[in-house]
Amino acid sequence: MFGMLAGLWNYRGFILSSIRNEFVTRFARSRLGGLWMIVHPLAQVAIYALILSNVLAAKLPGVENTYGYPLYLMAGTLAWSLFSEIINRYLNLFIEHGNLMKKMSFPRITLPVIVVGSALLNNVLLFIAVLIVFAFLGQMPNIQMFWLIPLTLAVVAFGVGLGLILGVLNVFVRDVGQVVPIIMQVWFWFTPIVYPVNIIPSYLKGTMDYNPLFSIVSAYHSILVYGTAPDLHSIGITMAIAFCLMLVGLFMFRRAAPEMVDAL
Structure with a gap:
């Protein structure tokens, strides 16, 4: 573990330049540039809102905003x-x-870190856009938003842990790469993002306890929509799971890195 940290520090310039180059290259010939990272998710939100808001908006308890x-x-x-x-x-x-990985000698851990850095940059830009839209719709920032910092770290830890495990497995069993996108679609609809929790039938609500993203997404809703602090008990459990999973993913990646080079 300390070797990984030392490698990241020694190659910090490579990591930062890679994140910058990835950002610039992705939108090099685009007139809107990095705005596309914001336009795509907001367009998806607009589509869902346009189609479903008339049906579901009235079922958001505690939200007085017309655009709840x-x-x-x-x-x-x-x-x-x-x-x-x-x-x-x-x-x-x-x-x-x-x-x-086969031709160059460098700390392999820099590759996942570059992805995290790029994803965080995208998420920060999206967050700024969301705040602007919220303000336009009459939902002003509140002090509870500082809770988003540890929540973001939990999302990253969970994503890194699970992502490393799946990424390593996909090197050796390519079927993983075909199955995971399907699971992610099911997972999205299994998480109360498009629909509010109160419309879930009572006999299905217990299944949400097995969804680790449920407490995180609910915390985002509490903070951004209702202006209240998240449920610390459920968030604490989820954070512990997320960081344990990240350690498992890092351990698996470290052990499998030499074998991955051979398999590739």
Whole structure:
């Protein structure tokens, strides 16, 4: 573990320049540039809000804002987009950089860290856009938003841990790369992002306890939509699971890194 940290520090310039180059290259020939990172998720929110808000907005308890449902949807999307980006990019990360891993000597851990840095940058830009939209719709920032800092760290830890495990497995069993996108779609709809929790039938609410993202997304809703602090008990358990999973993922990555180079 200390070797990984030393490698990250020694290659910090490479990590930062890679994040910057990735950002610049992605939108090099685009007139809107980095705004596309904001337009895509907000467009998705607008579509869902336009189609479903008339049906579901009235069922948001405690929200007096006329645009309560779009606010609810954007808050949940903010949490999910960070998690899903890390998972989806980690899934094929080592396969895509197989030639680099075989031909160059560098700390392999820098590749996942670059992805996290890029995903966090995207999420910060999206968060700024969400705040602007919230203010436009009459939902002003509140002091509870500082809770988003530890929550973001929990999302990253959970995404890194699960993403590393899936990314390593995908190197050796390529079927993983085909199954995970399907699971992610099911997971998205299994998480109360598009729909409010109160419409879930009582006999299904117990299943939410098995969804680790449920407490995180609910905390985002509490903070951004209702202006209240999250449930510390459920969040504490989720954070502990997330950081334990991250340690497992890092351990698995460290042990499998030499074998991955051979497999690639």
